[in-house]
Amino acid sequence: GESVGLHLPTLSVQEGDNSIINCAYSNSASDYFIWYKQESGKGPQFIIDIRSNMDKRQGQRVTVLLNKTVKHLSLQIAATQPGDSAVYFCARLGGYGGSQGNLIFGKGTKLSVKP
């Protein structure tokens, strides 16, 4: 079946360093990807999204890169802060070519920021 997965389950970085969280997907028809941040005891919080007609999109301290050739996307967090400590999920829209509104999530990467 379709899946969205992550390369690494945990990532530990020093405060102030840049963080890179990776995600691979299997459905070549996927055309919309979203990154969510989930802190302990809370629901997922939208960070940034990207459509398949883009290779890169930037937000505040975050950048998402999409490589459709190898079906890979990454989330880069600049100058990582303790408040960035959380589990990060990549997700895509369900259905063929993102035709359905439900989200399909990967397992998540836990980011720990050392002070």
Next chain:
Amino acid sequence: GAGVSQTPSNKVTEKGKYVELRCDPISGHTALYWYRQSLGQGPEFLIYFQGTGAADDSGLPNDRFFAVRPEGSVSTLKIQRTERGDSAVYLCASSPGTSVWDTQYFGPGTRLTVL
């Protein structure tokens, strides 16, 4: 403004009992989603409402699970004859409903424990 709210925040029940979980979406959002999140996993889609109708209930695991949204706002997820395997965090999300690419905003979830 107010975000998505869910009640109760925690629910402990005994195997075989019936439970109801409530979701209050963001005001004006016509799309409402239910997801289930097991420990250490990403959220898994259960059901999606557009207005009062269930547009996609393909994620409901079996007929013990049912959800309603009678007035197109508040939704209730109902689980009959609960089983220990139903223990998870149940998340609700809402979006404006104008496009499948609308951002989904999640509530804090209800943690269900079946003893």
